[in-house]
Amino acid sequence: DKLVYHFSEGNKDQKDLLGGKGANLAEMTRLDLPVPPGFTVTTQACRHYLEHDRLPDHLKVQVTMALRRLEDEVGRRLGDSVDPLLVSVRSGAKYSMPGMMETVLNVGLNDFSVQGLIEASGDERFVWDSYRRLIQMFGRTVLGIEGDDFARVLDAAKATKGAVDDLELDASDLRRLVEDFKAVVEAGSGRAFPQDPREQLDLAIQAVFESWNTDRARIYRRRERIPEDAGTAVNVCTMVFGNLGETSGTGVCFTRDPSTGKPGGYGDYLVNAQGEDVVSGIRNTLSLEDFAEVDPASHESLRKIMRRLETHYRDLCDIEFTVERGKLWMLQTRVGKRTAAAAFRIATQLVDEQLITMDEALERVGGAQLAQLMFPQFDPDSERTPFTRGMPASPGAAVGKVVFDSATALAWTAAGEPVVLLRKETNPEDLEGMIAATGILTCRGGKTSHAAVVARGMGKTAVCGAESLHIDEEQALAHADGVEVRQGDLLSIDGSTGEVFIGRLPVVASPVVTYLEEGLEPALEVADEGTADLIRAVDRLLTHADSVRTMEVRANADTGKDALRARRMGAQGIGLCRTEHMFLGERRVLIERVILAASSAERAEALAALLPPQREDFDELLTAMDGLPTTIRLLDPPLHEFLPDRSELMVKVARAEEQGVVDDEDVRLLAAVNRLHESNPMLGLRGVRLGLTVPGLFAGQIRAVAEAAARRIRGGHDPRPEIMVPLVGSLMELHLVREEAARILAEVAEAEGVALDIPIGTMIELPRAALTAFRIAEEADFFSFGTNDLTQTTWGFSRDDVEAAFFAAYLEKGVFTVSPFETLDEAGVGRLVDVATQEGRRTRPGLKAGVCGEHGGDPESIHFFHRVGLDYVSCSPFRVPVARLEAGRAVL
Numbered sequence: 001d002k003l004v005y006h007f008s009e010g011n012k013d014q015k016d017l018l019g020g021k022g023a024n025l026a027e028m029t030r031l032d033l034p035v036p037p038g039f040t041v042t043t044q045a046c047r048h049y050l051e052h053d054r055l056p057d058h059l060k061v062q063v064t065m066a067l068r069r070l071e072d073e074v075g076r077r078l079g080d081s082v083d084p085l086l087v088s089v090r091s092g093a094k095y096s097m098p099g100m101m102e103t104v105l106n107v108g109l110n111d112f113s114v115q116g117l118i119e120a121s122g123d124e125r126f127v128w129d130s131y132r133r134l135i136q137m138f139g140r141t142v143l144g145i146e147g148d149d150f151a152r153v154l155d156a157a158k159a160t161k162g163a164v165d166d167l168e169l170d171a172s173d174l175r176r177l178v179e180d181f182k183a184v185v186e187a188g189s190g191r192a193f194p195q196d197p198r199e200q201l202d203l204a205i206q207a208v209f210e211s212w213n214t215d216r217a218r219i220y221r222r223r224e225r226i227p228e229d230a231g232t233a234v235n236v237c238t239m240v241f242g243n244l245g246e247t248s249g250t251g252v253c254f255t256r257d258p259s260t261g262k263p264g265g266y267g268d269y270l271v272n273a274q275g276e277d278v279v280s281g282i283r284n285t286l287s288l289e290d291f292a293e294v295d296p297a298s299h300e301s302l303r304k305i306m307r308r309l310e311t312h313y314r315d316l317c318d319i320e321f322t323v324e325r326g327k328l329w330m331l332q333t334r335v336g337k338r339t340a341a342a343a344f345r346i347a348t349q350l351v352d353e354q355l356i357t358m359d360e361a362l363e364r365v366g367g368a369q370l371a372q373l374m375f376p377q378f379d380p381d382s383e384r385t386p387f388t389r390g391m392p393a394s395p396g397a398a399v400g401k402v403v404f405d406s407a408t409a410l411a412w413t414a415a416g417e418p419v420v421l422l423r424k425e426t427n428p429e430d431l432e433g434m435i436a437a438t439g440i441l442t443c444r445g446g447k448t449s450h451a452a453v454v455a456r457g458m459g460k461t462a463v464c465g466a467e468s469l470h471i472d473e474e475q476a477l478a479h480a481d482g483v484e485v486r487q488g489d490l491l492s493i494d495g496s497t498g499e500v501f502i503g504r505l506p507v508v509a510s511p512v513v514t515y516l517e518e519g520l521e522p523a524l525e526v527a528d529e530g531t532a533d534l535i536r537a538v539d540r541l542l543t544h545a546d547s548v549r550t551m552e553v554r555a556n557a558d559t560g561k562d563a564l565r566a567r568r569m570g571a572q573g574i575g576l577c578r579t580e581h582m583f584l585g586e587r588r589v590l591i592e593r594v595i596l597a598a599s600s601a602e603r604a605e606a607l608a609a610l611l612p613p614q615r616e617d618f619d620e621l622l623t624a625m626d627g628l629p630t631t632i633r634l635l636d637p638p639l640h641e642f643l644p645d646r647s648e649l650m651v652k653v654a655r656a657e658e659q660g661v662v663d664d665e666d667v668r669l670l671a672a673v674n675r676l677h678e679s680n681p682m683l684g685l686r687g688v689r690l691g692l693t694v695p696g697l698f699a700g701q702i703r704a705v706a707e708a709a710a711r712r713i714r715g716g717h718d719p720r721p722e723i724m725v726p727l728v729g730s731l732m733e734l735h736l737v738r739e740e741a742a743r744i745l746a747e748v749a750e751a752e753g754v755a756l757d758i759p760i761g762t763m764i765e766l767p768r769a770a771l772t773a774f775r776i777a778e779e780a781d782f783f784s785f786g787t788n789d790l791t792q793t794t795w796g797f798s799r800d801d802v803e804a805a806f807f808a809a810y811l812e813k814g815v816f817t818v819s820p821f822e823t824l825d826e827a828g829v830g831r832l833v834d835v836a837t838q839e840g841r842r843t844r845p846g847l848k849a850g851v852c853g854e855h856g857g858d859p860e861s862i863h864f865f866h867r868v869g870l871d872y873v874s875c876s877p878f879r880v881p882v883a884r885l886e887a888g889r890a891v892l
């Protein structure tokens with residue numbers, strides 16, 4: 001097997017094999033961009049190593065061959081004593097995992113090659129600095145020595161010298177530091193720092209493989225749903241030096257602003273620096289504009305390459321580069337991560353630049369991003385006490401209690417307290433705290449810092465590089481411009497403006513919601529330029545999604561008010577109106593009377609009293625949805641939900657008995673509650689079972705629907721109610737309800753003098769219903785998959801109980817990658833949906849089938865429903881735009 005590829009042998013489509021970094025280094029090499037030569041060890045080699053715990057022999061042979069080829073190409077030898085070749089050994093998996101795995105720079109330096117490099121570069125300080133960096137990085141990542149052990153020695157060296165900055169250490173200081181670092185290595189690992197360059201290389205490759213399995217890499221993969229078994233590639237790349245004085249430097253840039261989507265390059269540059277100095281936010285950086293001032297020629301080369309890459313990838317690119325004595329080198333590129341707003345804006349910008357089609361633009365945005373844009377924002381008119389201000393690194397409005405470390409962030413969040421995490425800068429060790437926090441605030445680093453990149457990737461609010469902010473972790477306090485906050489104080493963080501405020505700011509609807517609810521013009525009127533551009537982008541992409549999608553989008557709404565909102569958001573009907581709310585509030589007494597009725601006459605009277613208010617509710621709903629299908633589900637929950645709490649009532653009655661003041665009504669009520677008590681109400685007397693057991697209950701609801709519809713027809717309107725029977729498991733159940741319904745509909749039609757054509761369908765939410773769908777379809781005008789209940793009944797667990805009980809453990813152990821209540825379990829529940837749809841349609845060709853569970857608004861599930869051939873998805877009004885977008889994307 002070929003386990004090693006020269007950069008000139010691969011291309012960007014080989015991410016599986018070469019990892020993202022390797023594939024793109026190869027692509028840039030093919031484009032003749034200035035990439036330092038090198039080679040990539042494949043992910044397959046990594047998987048082999050992780051499985052067998054040693055580098056395969058034929059890998060060593062292939063590395064030798066690639067290394068010799070590289071040496072011939074650059075005319076230098078790894079670790080030679082004259083003009084040595086040095087390499088970096090860099091991780092790079094298929095999916096970007098920023099900073100989660102290891103990279104070792106300056107491999108090949110030893111006590112001999114140091115001299116060779118001093119001669120070649122003529123810069124002694126630089127060489128000793130590079131050597132001490134190698135020992136430090138190698139010691140940490142390969143030999144497992146604590147970073148702090150090196151940091152202490154470095155701090156001591158600085159203290160002796162009275163230096164604040166690393167840059168104040170001169171060549172002889174650094175030379176001494178190298179000896180001290182070697183001692184740290186010996187003490188920490190029991191072995192001397194390896195002098196053999198090839199041994200350094202092999203051990204570094206191995207260490208990069210190992211870094212696939214560090215805790216933080218695992219946590220990141222779980223959170224980002226990256227497969228556990230993919231493994232990382234290793235890139236061995238000729239070193240170029242950004243730390244060769246004032247004409248050298250290193251930087252990171254984006255071809256457009258990744259947080260707002262504003263066109264034009266965006267980046268950070270650091271003079272006389274190497275490697276991670278930029279992203280770690282250790283020193284404050286120069287902007288691209290400043291870079292253009294200090295090194296116009298390199299800046300111009302970079303600008304051209306940025307344009308070239310954008311044209312080639314036809315997307316926003318994220319770039320790492322280094323300037324060595326005035327010569328620009330490209331060290332990495334990839335299609336860059338971006339915020340939701342940037343995704344929408346950039347996609348439409350690229351359409352306007354005719355680099356991509358509208359279909360491609362739609363593929364580049366997602367429902368989850370749209371949902372993020374719909375989150376509330378801080379009310380611009382509210383009173384506010386500014387605390388500090390930094391880079392708007394990742395948008396959102398986050399309010400939480402101040403914490404200064406990951407552990408507290410985790411503990412407080414677990415206890416239900418939202419927190420904002422304050423750090424000088426973040427590093428991968430902070431990952432869990434960042435996941436837990438609702439917002440992140442750092443003192444150092446820009447939009448390209450670790451904190452910013454990770455936060456944007458997670459869609460988490462972040463403000464970075466707040467220069468006036470000073471953090472004292474030990475005292476658990478921070479201050480900015482004379483104002484102090486302590487652990488536990490509330491802060492409000494605006495990731496869109498970079499502002500941070502004391503206390504809790506009120507929030508208002510996002511401008512995207514204003515657009516969705518009120519339309520384009522009113523929303524544009526109040527928007528600034530960037531926001532207006534965003535709103536137009538959302539509008540164009542949603543409109544395009546509407547034009548390509550084949551599934552309808554309906555909403556789950558119970559009231560006229562919700563239905564109207566859903567309709568404004570683009571709902572094409574109501575997929576589920578839950579009628580139970582019609583029995584709450586003041587009407588609860590009436591339903592109590594139905595349940596407690598001593599005679600059928602008494603029950604009939606109570607039911608009759610329930611008719612007018614229900615009819616009114618249906619009228620309101622049908623008015624809101626005039627001309628659109630409106631699916632009304634008959635009563636589903638068990639009756640005891642409408643009665644007082646059993647134990648409270650028992651206590652009340654017992655106490656009353658003690659005092660000899662018994663209330664007959666209470667005693668009767670308690671008897672009824674006891675009679676209706678169930679150990680598993682979820683599996684008990686509910687849905688159609690209730691309808692067939694309590695005479696007149698469903699009949700009353702059906703009559704109310706029919707009368708409301710008939711009266712609207714008479715008023716010249718176009719009501720389209722559909723009646724849906726819940727929890728059907730057998731054809732006979734549906735048949736009985738249908739018979740009764742037919743009788744009532746005929747009666748009402750006759751009495752009101754109109755024709756009533758109201759479809760009667762069923763929920764499919766029991767496995768038995770799905771498996772006998774070919775029979776049930778005989779009597780069902782439509783199917784609606786209640787995937788919440790179908791998930792419960794298929795897995796045999798109750799959502800109300802199990803989520804807290806063991807879902808966390810199941811996610812941890814990998815039984816689930818995601819809760820089956822969030823994203824449809826395709827293999828199990830999805831199979832039932834598929835089977836029922838196909839077999840139902842065999843009995844009744846063209847049978848309308850939709851879904852009305854939570855999954856109707858979940859992007860991944862929507863794609864599945866499209867593949868299965870459902871006619872519509874129905875979701876909460878707020879998810880309707882998300883579903884429209886995803887139903888469109890599902891077609892592509």
Ligand code: ADP
Binds near residue numbers: 101103240241242331
């Ligand atoms: P990450 O995936 O964490 O970004 P990289 O492999 O890109 O890790 O390495 C981190 C940094 O090290 C890069 O941004 C770059 O500045 C520096 N680096 C890597 N390889 C080289 C090289 N061959 N020459 C100079 N600097 C390098």
Ligand code: MG
Binds near residue numbers: 320332
């Ligand atoms: Mg990198």
Ligand code: MG
Binds near residue numbers: 636789
């Ligand atoms: Mg249900």
